[in-house]
Each structure stands twice: as C-alpha cells, then as structure tokens.
Amino acid sequence: MNIRRYQNLVAVKTDSNQVWGFHAHNLEVFEFSQEAWSALESELTLTANTAVLDELDSINHASSSETTDATLNDADGNFTLRELSLNIAQICNLKCTYCAAGGDGSYGSNVIKLDLRQARKQIQYFISKCKASSFNIRFLGGEPLLYPDVIRELCQYAKLLTLGKSIQITFAVTTNGTLITSRVADLLAEFNFAVTASIDGAPAINDRSRPVKNKSTASSTELTLRGLSELRRVRTQLRALNANSVFGSHNLDVLETYNFLKEVITDWDNLNFIYSNNDKDDDNNAKYIASLSKVGQLAYRTGGLSELIRIQQFAVPLSRIAAQTRHHSYCGAGKTLLQSDTRGDLYSCNWFMNDPAETVGSGIKVNEQALANYQPTLIELNNCEKCWARHLCGGGCMAFNKNKTGDKHNKDLHFCARTRAAAAAAISYYGDYYKNL
Amino acid sequence: MKTKNIKKIDAKNAASKSLTESLTLEELIKKGKKPTSSCPEIDTGSNGS
Numbered sequence: 356m357n358i359r360r361y362q363n364l365v366a367v368k369t370d371s372n373q374v375w376g377f378h379a380h381n382l383e384v385f386e387f388s389q390e391a392w393s394a395l396e397s398e399l400t401l402t403a404n405t406a407v408l409d410e411l412d413s414i415n416h417a418s419s420s421e422t423t424d425a426t427l428n429d430a431d432g433n434f435t436l437r438e439l440s441l442n443i444a445q446i447c448n449l450k451c452t453y454c455a456a457g458g459d460g461s462y463g464s465n466v467i468k469l470d471l472r473q474a475r476k477q478i479q480y481f482i483s484k485c486k487a488s489s490f491n492i493r494f495l496g497g498e499p500l501l502y503p504d505v506i507r508e509l510c511q512y513a514k515l516l517t518l519g520k521s522i523q524i525t526f527a528v529t530t531n532g533t534l535i536t537s538r539v540a541d542l543l544a545e546f547n548f549a550v551t552a553s554i555d556g557a558p559a560i561n562d563r564s565r566p567v568k569n570k571s572t573a574s575s576t577e578l579t580l581r582g583l584s585e586l587r588r589v590r591t592q593l594r595a596l597n598a599n600s601v602f603g604s605h606n607l608d609v610l611e612t613y614n615f616l617k618e619v620i621t622d623w624d625n626l627n628f629i630y631s632n633n634d635k636d637d638d639n640n641a642k643y644i645a646s647l648s649k650v651g652q653l654a655y656r657t658g659g660l661s662e663l664i665r666i667q668q669f670a671v672p673l674s675r676i677a678a679q680t681r682h683h684s685y686c687g688a689g690k691t692l693l694q695s696d697t698r699g700d701l702y703s704c705n706w707f708m709n710d711p712a713e714t715v716g717s718g719i720k721v722n723e724q725a726l727a728n729y730q731p732t733l734i735e736l737n738n739c740e741k742c743w744a745r746h747l748c749g750g751g752c753m754a755f756n757k758n759k760t761g762d763k764h765n766k767d768l769h770f771c772a773r774t775r776a777a778a779a780a781a782i783s784y785y786g787d788y789y790k791n792l
Numbered sequence: 793m794k795t796k797n798i799k800k801i802d803a804k805n806a807a808s809k810s811l812t813e814s815l816t817l818e819e820l821i822k823k824g825k826k827p828t829s830s831c832p833e834i835d836t837g838s839n840g841s
C-alpha cells in the first residue's frame with residue numbers, strides 16, 4: 356500500500372491500483388482517479404499544471420458540517436472519572452516472556468493482594484464523584500482471578516452503592532483465563548462482566564510465550580481453553596467476550612493466531628492484536644504490520660466490514676471514519692480513568708504503576724496538581740497535530756512512548772507506523788465496501 | 793462532491809439499500825462516536841462495547 360499526502364488530503368493506493376482519498380480533518384473518504392494520484396506526486400506537494408489541482412484544492416480546504424468531535428468531558432465541560440481499574444493481584448500464575456508488569460505480574464511491588472478496605476473506600480468515593488451515566492470497574496493483575504472472592508465482594512458492594520441511583524455500574528476483567536472454573540464463570544455471568552482473555556495463539560506459540568509457573572499443572576493453553584469453554588456456557592450472560600494476543604519477537608504471525616482464535620470461539624466480540632511494548636526491533640515491527648495486513652485482507656474477504664470491526668486495530672479507525680468523529684485522546688488515562696495498585700496508590704495508567712514519578716494520589720486523596728498534567732488532549736501532549744491519522748488514533752499511548760523513548764510525550768515511531776498502516780487499510784476497506792455495496 | 797477525479801463515498805446512502813447494512817453502519821457509527829475511556833492496549837472493545 357502506498358500513501359501520498361497533501362495538507363489535509365491523504366491518498367492510499369492499494370495493490371490493485373485503486374486509489375482512496377481521505378480528509379484528515381473532516382474524516383471523509385473519496386475515490387480518487389489515477390490523475391489525482393499522479394497530482395499528489397510528492398510529499399506535501401501538488402504537481403503544478405494538472406487538471407485536477409482545483410478539485411484537490413477544493414476538497415482540501417472544504418469544511419464538513421457532519422464531522423463532530425468526541426469529548427471525554429461531562430455536560431459541564433469537565434472531565435469526570437468513568438472508570439476505576441483495580442489491581443486485584445500483583446502476582447501471576449504465568450510467567451510470560453514479554454510481561455510488561457515487572458516480568459512476573461508484580462510491577463516490582465511485594466504487595467501481592469489488593470487492600471480490600473482501601474478498595475471499598477475508593478469505589479464508594481469515585482462513584483459518588485461520578486457525573487457520568489455509567490461507571491466501569493475493571494479488575495486487573497497480575498492475574499485477578501487468583502482472588503475471585505475479592506472480586507465478588509467488590510462487585511456486590513458497588514452494586515449496593517448504586518441501587519436506586521441513575522448511574523449504571525459495569526464490570527470488566529482482563530485475565531489469562533487459566534483459572535476460570537465453573538464457579539468463576541458463574542460469578543462473571545452473575546455480574547454481567549466484559550471478559551478479556553489473553554491468549555497468543557495455538558499451543559506451540561502460547562505455551563512457549565505464556566508458560567505456567569507451576570510445571571505440575573496442565574499447560575497454559577490447555578487451562579485457558581478450559582476456561583473459555585466455561586465462558587461459552589455462560590456466554591449470553593457476559594457483556595462481552597474479547598481476546599488479547601501479544602506479538603513481538605516471540606511471535607509475529609498474526610494471521611495464524613487469528614485463524615486459531617476463530618476456531619476456538621466463533622463469536623468473539625473483539626480481537627485485539629497488541630504489539631509488545633518490550634519489542635524495539637524495526638524488522639519485527641514491519642513483519643507484524645505485514646501479517647496484520649493479511650488478517651485484514653482475509654477478514655474483509657470472508658466477512659466484509661462486519662468481520663473487520665471485530666478486530667480492534669481495524670475497528671477503531673473504521674468506526675471513527677463511519678461516525679466522522681474526531682478523537683483527540685487515545686485513552687482516558689488521568690482524565691476519565693484512574694488505576695489503583697494493590698496498596699491503593701493511584702496512577703493515570705496501569706502501565707505506570709510503581710513509578711513514583713507517575714503517582715497521582717493514594718486511597719481517595721487525589722493529587723489534583725499531578726492530575727492537571729494529564730488534562731490536555733493526547734494529540735496536544737504528544738505533538739501529533741501534523742499526523743494525518745491523528746483523529747483516528749487520538750494521539751498515541753503514553754506508556755509505549757515512555758518505554759521506547761524515556762518520555763511519555765515523545766512518540767514511539769513504531770506505534771505510529773502500526774497505527775497509520777491499520778488506518779490506511781481501514782480507509783481502503785471502507786471505500787471499497789461502500790462503493791460496491 | 794462529484795467531480796471527474798474525486799468522488800465522495802456516501803456510506804449512508806449505500807447502506808440504506810439493505811437493513812443488514814444499515815445496522816452494520818449504525819453499529820460502526822455508535823462505536824465511532826463513543827470516546828475511548830479505557831486503555832485500548834488491555835481493554836479490548838473499549839471503543840464502544
């Protein structure tokens with residue numbers, strides 16, 4: 356896929372020589388002629404004296420009344436916390452080769468289990484402050500399902516707090532899926548959880564990259580598949596069932612993982628093919644992009660847009676193009692989302708846990724001054740104003756930036772390359788689909 | 793805009809010919825309008841689900 360750019364306009368040329376245009380500010384998609392492609396001969400320059408100059412310039416400068424802006428603010432224009440992420444366990448029964456949580460799920464802390472009293476206080480406090488119509492509590496680890504009784508207690512408590520109130524409470528968990536027994540599945544169903552299970556692919560890949568710590572148990576793949584089987588039993592009672600797969604030097608074959616996951620469960624809500632934050636290799640990044648591109652081609656060929664929107668990397672740009680909604684922040688870190696570790700210390704983002712420089716409070720005491728640093732949009736903070744994909748991305752991930760460059764606002768260019776490749780593919784699929792419908 | 797070299801893709805018009813396609817587009821638009829509150833790196837489906 357080739358890309359050319361002129362101010363607000365981006366042209367994407369596919370392998371079949373079809374050219375799609377995209378307006379980076381209005382989020383509109385166009386079919387371009389080969390002449391238009393030729394006119395966009397070089398980066399940021401239009402070739403002079405072509406017949407299409409006026410046409411290109413006119414859409415380049417056009418405004419769109421249909422384009423809107425996504426906002427994280429409440430009705431009063433202020434940010435309001437909508438999600439509290441609680442680290443239930445800073446310990447894990449797996450030892451993934453690429454673990455970004457301190458290598459063992461601990462984030463470098465020796466407090467392995469959540470302080471229940473502190474967590475109840477936080478839930479009570481942040482729900483009372485929430486001005487949004489819904490509030491999500493996400494359980495993280497380590498492996499959060501090491502302590503299902505703690506999760507049950509906190510869910511019951513949060514439900515009780517919101518009884519008779521207009522605020523909707525939702526629950527989510529990110530788990531390796533190895534500890535999902537029948538009883539745990541019933542718990543997740545009872546509270547209508549959105550479950551995200553981490554699995555990297557078939558046993559040959561997953562058992563190598565996600566080995567169990569206790570070698571006397573079954574392999575991690577076997578355990579996770581058993582867990583998924585329990586979840587299938589209660590599938591209709593789950594708010595969502597998603598998969599996270601991590602790629603990097605340990606595995607760059609996204610296509611094989613996609614095919615495997617589809618065999619395991621046919622009705623995933625969402626598949627997230629994440630790139631490892633620890634992999635800094637140029638070639639690996641390019642191989643991942645190439646393999647993800649093959650996944651996009653297969654998904655589009657077999658299921659059209661309704662299959663593509665189950666894959667996070669394509670769903671995000673596709674949905675923003677369809678809605679013509681400009682996004683200004685990649686996530687809600689420090690704006691609508693706070694992370695609490697097992698001690699009850701607060702961070703803007705789960706990847707910043709145990710980093711004293713990134714603490715934004717403790718318990719129910721929020722350091723407003725520290726939090727103020729996160730309030731500008733991520734497009735502003737990460738200097739993404741000139742990127743054509745900025746409103747499809749939202750400014751990138753501070754954790755990736757920090758890990759790669761040492762500065763959370765200094766861009767990780769590998770992340771940018773992956774995001775732009777998926778966005779360009781989304782533009783071409785969107786154009787092709789609705790042109791030929 | 794409809795010109796010789798540039799043609800705008802009109803998804804709403806294209807999808808309006810079929811109920812299924814209208815629903816798919818509606819689902820896309822709903823997801824696209826919702827701001828991502830969570831962490832997209834760990835929270836699959838945070839963009840709208």
